[in-house]
Structure formats: structure tokens, C-alpha cells
Amino acid sequence: MILQWGFDGMLAIALLLLAWRALRSPDLFTAIVLFIAFGLVMALAWVRLQAPDVALAEAAIGAGLTGALLLAALARLNDLDDNINDSHAVDAEKK
């Protein structure tokens, strides 16, 4: 009983902490990794709430695929920045 309360309490604290860190992180990559970790801990919380179906969906879609999509979007953003910088550099060279 005490063990369960302790585990649930740690889950709740870890969730709040991860959510806070993910929102406050200035670095986008760190924020995404924290978001993925949040999704995995959330899946554990769903298991504790006896909702294994939701836990499976949360781990696969919430943490895994959304994380992958966010990372892909971040890579595209970085590519965009690089391209803009490159084109500026090319312009400068032409001149």
C-alpha cells in the first residue's frame, strides 16, 4: 500500500517536473527530449490508472511518433536557417 502510494507520488511529481522543464527549456532539442520522456512517464501513469489501451497509444503515438514528428520539424527549421545563411554567404561571394 505504502509502496504504491510512493510510486504514484513519484510518478505525479516526475510528470509535473518534466512538463515544467519541457515548457521552460530554452533549447528546443532539450524540450523535445523532455516531451518524449514526459510521454513515457505518462504511459506509466495510464498503466497505474488501469488503462492499458490508453497507455499503449500514449507510448506509441504520444511519445514515439509525436516526438519523431517534432524532431523532424526541428531539423527542417535548422535546415531553413542554414539555407538562409548559405544564400546570404553565396550572395556575398557573388558581390
Added chain:
Amino acid sequence: MSAADHKWSSLALRWVRLLLLLALAGGLAYAVLSLPDQAIGLNDQVRSNMETSGVHNPVTAVLLNFRGYDTLLEMGVLLVALLGVWSLGAAAAHRRVGPGPVLSFLVDGLVPMMILMAGYLLWVGAAAPGGAFQAGSVLAAAGILLLLSSKRLPVRLMRWPLRFALVLGLGAFVAVGVTLLSVSGLFLQYPPGLAGGLILFIEAAATLSIGVTLAALFLGGRPEAGPRR
């Protein structure tokens, strides 16, 4: 003087924000605390209708039978999301960098296992936690691994076969619904004897579509089948 005014107004703004947050927290706490101890819910209704649903897992019964509309619309939403992404532009030009030996070995070993896993999740969804969305997302993960190790669909599969796989889930769902509508007059009202088979058919089609759609979302643009590749 004006600087002091500014400081004062920003302080007031902070207090207003704090009050708003406290009001929100109080409202949420009241809502949680005023929940009835024992919610009535729809448990009994679901349990008493399980025999006619064609599956043994109550979650699958609700998602695919009792509330089939919701899942049908979810499939539609997923397809519309992909159409939105595709309408933004073409996918970034494919860089032909082969994966390293470790990633290549891992992908060769993992992808068949993931396809098998997706099939298992789809099949087990009839009796235990699992189902089309979980199976589809595992399939999508396999697709993302392939994309990451810079494997692409052969050009001849790029246009119509890809689009067919994308709309297959929604198409199968609507086709079953319309067929039932013309036979029994009720949309998505499965006859109890056929329910299990129909659900498996819809879920299999939906799994493929979900997997391909999510992987295509990861690609982040309309795949170009032109000679530029």
C-alpha cells in the same frame, strides 16, 4: 515618473495574472472534488451488449462497433492532416546518404519484427489491449526507421499505390458502412454474426492506412516521383 508608472503597471499585471491562475486552479480543484464517488458511466450498457459486438475487448467494441462513427471520423482527420501537409509543398530533396553499417544492420533486423508486431497488435486487439491505432503506429515507426536510413519507395509505387494505401482505411470503413446502409438501412450497424469479421477487415485496412499516413507525415511534404530523385 513614467518609469515608476511602468514598474507599477507591470506589477499590477503580475497580480492580475496570479489571481486569474488562482481562479483557474480553484475552479479545477472544485470540479475534481465535486465528482461523484461512483460514476454511473456506460459500463453496464457496454457489458450487456458485448455478445453482439463481435470482439471480447470492451475498448475495441466501443471504438469499432458502438462508437464506430468516432473512429471513422478520426481516420478522416488523419487523412486531412496529411493533405494539409502535402499542400504546403514538396518533400525536401532526398539526400542519398547510405546509413552506416550499424544502422543498416539494425533496420534490416528490426523492420520485419515491427511488421510482425503490428500484425500481432492488430489481431490481439479483439481480445486484449491493442488495435488499429497501436498497430498502425508501430507500422509507422518501421516506416520512419526506413526513411531515416534513407530508403525510399520505388518510383513506380510512389503515385497510385501510395495514395491507395492512404485512403484504404477510410475507404474500407465507408464501404462497409454504405453496404450495411443499403442492406439493413442503418449505417455501421453490424449484424452480430458478421461483426467480428467486419471489425477485423476494417481494422486491418485502417492499420495499413494509419501506418503509411503517419510515416508520410514524418516525411513532411508531398513525395515527388519525378526524375529529380
